[in-house]
Amino acid sequence: MNTTPDTPKPATMIIDGRELPLEGERNVLEVARKAGIDIPTFCYHSELSVYGACRLCLVEIEGRGVQASCSIVPEPGMQVRTNTKQVRDIRRIALELLLANHDMNCPTCARSATCRLRELSERMGIDEVRYKPVHERQPKDKSSLSLVRDPNKCVLCGDCVRACRELQGVGAIDFAFRGAHSAVLPAFGQNLDTGECVNCGLCASVCPTGALTPRPEMDAVWADLDDPDKVVIAQLAPAVRVGLGEYFGMKPGSITTGQAVAALRAIGFDKVYDTSFTADMTVLEEGEEFLRRFSDGGPLPLFTSCCPAWVKYAEQFHHELLPNLSSCKSPQQMFGAVARKMLPEQMKLEGKELVIVSVMPCTAKKFEAKQDKFIHDGVPEVNHVITTTELGQMLRQCGLQLDTLEPESFDMPLGFKTGAGVLFGVSGGVTEAVLRYAVEKMRGTPLEQVDFKEVRGEAGLREAVITVNGVELRLAIVNGLANVKTVVESIQNGACPYHLVEVMACPGGCVAGAGQPHAPGPEVRRQRARAIYHNDKGLELHKAQENPELARCYREHFGEVGGHAAHDALHTEYQHRRRLHELxxxxxxxxxxxxxxxxxxxxxxxxxxxxxxxxxxxxxxxxxxxxxxxxxxxxxxxxxxxxxxxxxxxxxxxxxxxxxxxxxxxxxxxxxxxxxxxx
Amino acid sequence: MKQTTTRQFEKICEILDRYERKPAKLIPILQAVQAEYRYLPKEALAYVATALGLSPSSVFGVATFYAHFALTPKGKYVVHVCDGTACHVKNSESLLAAIRKKLALKEGKNTTDDLLFTVETVSCLGACGLAPVMVVNEVVHGMMTPAKCDEVLDKILESEATQ
Missing domain, CATH: 3.40.30.10 (Glutaredoxin)
Structure with missing residues (x-):
């Protein structure tokens, strides 16, 4: 009994006979899911607008008949039933109709293990499809360096269209034609590589089937691993260590750095290094660039340049910002440049070819590595880029289980990093890592408190002000490219004169990249981000400037931070990029x-x-x-x-x-x- | 690649100005552009997208959604044969067959090679009292027979020949 009669009873609704409190949910679907009733959906995505197209989330509402629960605002006293015969029958028909036109070559589909259509068909007990297919087979679009589009597997849920438009502000794909001819297509039905796509892969992340998938490069990696005339090394990005475990059924946020290193050696990599080493290097180069621009009066704000999807976005849509973009290469490309400079001598290659493979949480990195500016005399800085999921798959091909492997350490010297370099995996991490360098330099005394918690968080656009020596450093942290528009507007109208703006394309940052194991969602993302911060805490060093191997690397190979040799090898330029081709x-x-x-x-x-x-x-x-x-x-x-x-x-x-x-x-x-x- | 005449380009500019380049006016803009070209060349769609600040994929989506918009060139004369219920029971199919035969349109083709005629069916023109009905551009021809269709087409061909 309620002992305080003054407190009003919270509003409730009834779902399947259970009284459930209403706590500001957007729709009936969310109330049901909160109560543990997993109503099936394709087109519902908590971070996108409500679309109501798939008709799987139907429920019966007293007095209102059958309704899509995603599109109904819950009301006090509402009576809902989620599992009536009518609802089950309609769901079954909806699924069968989708399956009738779906290219059901499930065993050879990249998404067979994580396909929502397959899972729901199994859940709903679909054992036959009573309808004939009406769609003609369409060719796959393999033009993109990052993604593969297979129209024969599209269920027209529109998740990709809305993610690209609403979260990334790009709109590279949209619905075209109508009725039975409806399709999701790039402009004019062209290939994905000719348009505005920034390769972030968010479309593939939200796709419930295999219609959009990361472009695999595993075969090329196996071929090089099998070649006795090649020495193959790996670099492992920060976010991979907190994502790979999920592929093997571990809890989200499990840190599996040591096992990942062991696994890479087990499948034949000669050396295994850490991209966090060159992330530390990025901190120094970008930090120095920031301090120089800060004291020389610009151009400010300095925008980070680690995220290749953001870089392509800026090249296409914001040419006026290109002078503000840090000239630093991304840690992936820096690694390639450093490894090509240091390793041939150190590893005694004896005429063998050095092959550099990146393991990344990201699809845009595949595009980045193949840009002409990162290929010198025919030799790419990075040869192949595989995703976290691709690494998981390669291990499973060999029958390796991640949790049974004895952890191993990275190879030296390019495997040694500080916590700063690990933070690059999460939104706000690059800013925090750079602050640990720049603030210490500005103060001129060692920084005791290295955590800058004011830059951490989940919102797509965050602001922070740090005061150093009485001077305010104004920071903005962006994830989800649609938020760039807001930032650019407030910079251009003078409302927010930021000094440093960090941009990562994926909501949450690299931990939620399209190359990570599937279906992140906010909670999984949160666990992975927490693991990145734990990983930083678990290391002895937290400031890139204290990385002794990095200091030695500069001493022996690159001279001064931000100096001439460093600039030649570690920095790059940007180009204006057209969005429409052949028109x-x-x-x-x-x-x-x-x-x-x-x-x-x-x-x-x-x-x-x-x-x-x-x-x-x-x-x-x-x-x-x-x-x-x-x-x-x-x-x-x-x-x-x-x-x-x-x-x-x-x-x-x-x-x-x-x-x-x-x-x-x-x-x-x-x-x-x-x-x-x-x- | 499609030729845009100077007059057409002037016209596109004028249309965009008339609608103040408002994205909300996309459909009337596309209608007006189509009136100029008799279809929507993708180059013109790209130009409209740029002018309105819309993504080309969404402009393409709108242009392909409505049956009214054509992405391939249409003939100077668009012949609509009504195949609604009333016209259908009055044997509109025989009209269509006669017209297609007269214009020597092969299976799967709706536009003559000289870009003079495009033949399409529509599902009811709201003139059921005149069934079966054929419309050439804006002109309605009621109570049609295959022979009368031939006559209408012959007249057009004649007037084209004298021009």
């Missing part, structure tokens, strides 16, 4: 053999800077002068020089910040040239 609006196509190609950029930046008017004027000019046969005029999407918009190309002359007069002058000059040779 030109042909406006005037001259008929003469000798004609002058004129291209006006109408990508977003040039468009906003008046290229439409410029193009209009040029078009009229060509027409008025009757030059239609001598000119090939087209509008093109992005010349990758967004900082100098509007861009125009006349012949092979590129005109930046072009005006109509400048374009006309260039055109007239070329025309005069042609007329002279023709006569």
């Amino acid at each position: 030109n609006l042909e406006i005037i196509e001259g008929q003469e053999a000798e004609k002058i190609p004129v291209q006006v950029c109408v990508g977003t930046n040039c468009f906003l800077n008046g290229s439409q008017e410029l193009l209009r004027k040029l078009t009229r000019y060509v027409e008025n002068k009757n030059l239609e046969d001598r000119v090939h005029l087209s509008a093109t999407f992005c010349m990758e020089r967004c900082g100098q918009s509007p861009n125009v190309r006349v012949g092979d002359t590129h005109l930046e910040r072009c005006t109509f007069d400048a374009a006309r002058a260039a055109l007239d000059e070329r025309l005069a040239g042609i007329m002279a040779t023709v006569q």
Whole structure:
């Protein structure tokens, strides 16, 4: 009995005869799940908008009939039944219809172990499909370096579409066509690699089936491991050590560093190193860059550059931020550069080829490693990138169980790290690691308290202010690229003059990357993040500047932190990147053999800077002068020089910040040239 | 790659200006663009997406969702044969067969190679009293027979030939 009669009784609703309190749940589905009734769903995702498409979460509501529980706001006194015959029948039909058009080659599907469609079919006892397939087989899209899209396995739940748009603010894929022809496609039905996709893989993380999966590289790794003329080494990213255990049924947040090292050696890797070593290195390089910009007046804020999905996003959508991006390579690429410089001598390769394999929680790292700028004279800094899940699978192929392996230590020297380098696995971790360096340097006295708890947390956009020597350092930590928009707006309107902005594409940071074992969800993510902080605590050193092996590495190979040699090997540059490919609006196509190609950029930046008017004027000019046969005029999407918009190309002359007069002058000059040779 | 004439480009700019480049006006913008080209070339869709600040994939999604929008070129004359219930029982199928035969359209093709005609069926034009009905562009022809369809097409072909 309630002994305090003043306290009002909490509002309740009835589900399957049980009275359940209402505590601000968004919908009936959440109330039911809180009570342990796992109503099946495909399209419901707690971090995305409610969609109500899959019709599996149907329930019967007294007085309202059969409703999708994800779309109904709970009301006091509501009476709900989740397991009536009608509900079961409808769910069964919905599943059978999905299965009828699903490419059921389950044994050879990358998601066979974690497929939600397979799991629900089994749960609902579907033993036959009564409907005939109506879809034609579509080809797989293997164009992306990071992801594979198999339209034949799509159940049109739209999770990927909403994740890409709502959490990442990209919108690389969307629904196209309608009814029986509905499909999830990149723009114009093109391949994934030609569009705006930043390779984060969040779509694959939320996909309930095998329609979107990380692109595997295991075969290439096995081939190199089998080759006696190759020495194969591994680098293990921070987040992998807190994710791999889940693949083998361990509790989320289990730290399995030693077993992962042992496992990599067991399957044939010659040496096993830690990406946290070069994460420590990133701390020094980026910390030094930050301090230099801080004292020299900019450009600030400094944006972190560890996350390749964020880097591609910035290159595509925010050319104006590229000077603010740290020039530091990501720890993965730094590792490749350092290993190629140090190991050949140290390991006595005797003419054998050094192969560097990354184990990453990330799909975008696959794309990053294959960028031209990270391949020197045909030799890539990193040869292959496999995900945490791929490593798990390789171990299982060999019959290895992670928990029965005796833990082993990383190889030296590139296996020695401080806690700072481990923190890179979690959102806020890079900021904290850099602060441990920068604040100590600014103060000039050893930092006793190394934890900066004000930068930790889960929100997609967090702010913190740290006061050092009376100076305020204003920080922003972003995860989920959609939040970048807010940050950029508040920087541009002057509301938030940040000094340092950390961006990680995946909500929660690398621990929840698309290469980690499937179905993270906020709670699993929390456990993994906690494990990263525990791992930091369990190490003896917490500041990158105290890493003795790193100090020696600088002494023997790179000289000063931020110095010339370090800059050559450990830093990079960024490029403006076009988002639309193979699209030109042909406006005037001259008929003469000798004609002058004129291209006006109408990508977003040039468009906003008046290229439409410029193009209009040029078009009229060509027409008025009757030059239609001598000119090939087209509008093109992005010349990758967004900082100098509007861009125009006349012949092979590129005109930046072009005006109509400048374009006309260039055109007239070329025309005069042609007329002279023709006569 | 599709040719955009200078006039069409001027027109796209004018349409975008008229709707103040508002993303909420995407559908009327696409309708107006289609009126210019008689379909929606993907280059024009990309240009509209850029101008409105929308992702090209979502513009493509809208353009493919509505049957009204075409992503392949349509003929100068769009012939709609109604196949709603009333027209169907009045043998609209024979109209369609006659038109397709007259225009020598092969199986799976709806547009003539000279881009003069596109033939489509619609499910009710709301003119059931005139069944069976054929509409050429905006002009409604009621109480049709295969022979009368031939006549209508012949007239169009004649007027095209004299131009």
